[in-house]
Amino acid sequence: MSFNDNEVYRCVPYNIAFHNVLPVLLSSLCSIRSNSYSVKMSGDQSNTGEDYCIPEDNSLVFTLVPPYILVISVLGIIFNVFVLMVFCLHKKACTVAEIYLSNLAGADLALVCCLPFWAEYTRKGFDWPFSESLCKVTSAVIYMNAFCSIYFLVMVSIDRYVALVHPLSHERIRRLLYAKLGCLFVWGLGLVFALPIFIYRKLVFNPQLNLTHCSLNLTFPEQYLAYEVTTITFSFIVPVIIILFCTVKIIQALRKRLMEALNIQKMDQKATTLILAVLLAFLICWVPFHVTKILDVLQNTGILKCHITLIVIQQISTYFAFFNSVLNPILYVLVGKTFQKRAKELFMLWNKNQTASFSRVSTRLTSFKL
Incomplete structure (x- = not known):
């Protein structure tokens, strides 16, 4: 992609979901588009044109966004570890x-570990200060782990569905080996879907703004449209349909058992409560982002007109989606009774080992003095 003097490209700091799905959202804050679908300056623009859609004062973004992302990163790393x-x-x-x-x-941990690079990118006014390799790797890792996260939720939804709706066959299907193989498959699938990010994400210099952008370099609008439609379909529409189907069936099964006065095993009940809470948190945090992303694709293809409201909502929904990586561990602690028990037992074991270690050291010191 190249720039010339006849066309003026402008940074689009509020429009965040163009060339990439979640990961690269921050890089697409300052997306640089190909000629066929870029926003250009012209004398006959209406109020739906660039001047209406793109706020001129971006200082609030550069001031507030980096600290927010860093806080999310620190909390996400601590909680998920x-x-x-x-x-x-x-x-x-x-x-x-x-x-x-x-x-x-x-x-979630891998995702939040890469966010500080994008916080610095935003702080510097969308001027990428690192190498092209980091541009590619951090973008691909964020994309891959965002993709994997939703499919781990799909797997856990299916597990609860089988356990509660088809309890007679769950022992045969729900084996630890199958779960581990399923996780390997999800990681592999995430890696495959992240390959385009790794291949096409490059550093692009913008001479008009004197900035170097970490941008997904899709030359033709057909590539952009195919990429976005594939991403939205497989990272949102398909998994959400599966999750919603399993969730509805799980809730119906629980109600049926309660109405029939059937006993529900405590372990199943506790696990189901936690998983439903995690699924609800995911839907609340991620659905707004993906909905605005769909609207953004419609806008970029000319079906919808550019509007400042959509741009602001996109901004808010993106940063709200990041918070999900911090919210999940909090739910484990607050809702997960089994997790609480595990954490207490681990802490007691650690405390016991520390006490025993201290006791041994004290004995040795006493013997040495004697």
């Missing part, structure tokens, strides 16, 4: 649902 420690270091083996939730925590 804690979750992984509880799941991985506890002496008791994880259940099928816990295997999926631990992988979800791993995906």
Whole structure:
């Protein structure tokens, strides 16, 4: 993609969901488009044109967004590391649902670890200060882990669906080996879908603004449209349909058992409550982002007109979506009774080991003095 003097391209700091799905949202804050679908300056623009759609004063974005992203990153790293420690270091083996939730925590952890690079990118006015390799890797990792997160939720939804709706066959289907193989498949699928990000994301210099953008370099509008439609379909529409179907069936099964006065195993009930809370949090945090992304595709293809309201909503929905990576560990602690028990047992074991270690050191020091 090149720039010339006959066409004036402008940074679009509020319009965030063009060339990439979630990950690269921040890079697309300052997206640079190909000639066929770029926003250009012209003398006969109406109020739906660029001057109406793009706020001139972006200082608020550069001031507030980087600290917010850094806070999300720090909290996300601390909370998700804690979750992984509880799941991985506890002496008791994880259940099928816990295997999926631990992988979800791993995906959230990888995502928030890459966000500080984009916080710095935003702080510098969308001038990428790092290498092209970091531009590619961080973008691909964020995309991959955002993609994997929703499919781990799909897996855990299916697990609860089988356990409650088809309890007679769940022992045969819900095996730890199958859960681990399912997680490997999801990670592999995420890697495949992240390859275009790694291949096409490049550093592009904008001479008009004297800025270097980390941008997804799709030359033709057909590429852009195909990429966005594929992304929206497989990272939002398909998984959300599966999640909603399983959730409705799970709730119906729980109501039926309660109405028939059937006993529900406490473990199943606790796990289901936690998973429903995590699913609800995901839908609340991510659905607004994906809906505005669909509207953005319609806008870029000319079906909808550009409007400042959509741009502002896109901005808010993006940063709200990031918060999901912090919210999940909080839900584990507040809602997950089994997780609370695991955490207490792990803390007690750690405290016991520390006490024993201190006691041994004290004994040695006493012996040395004697």
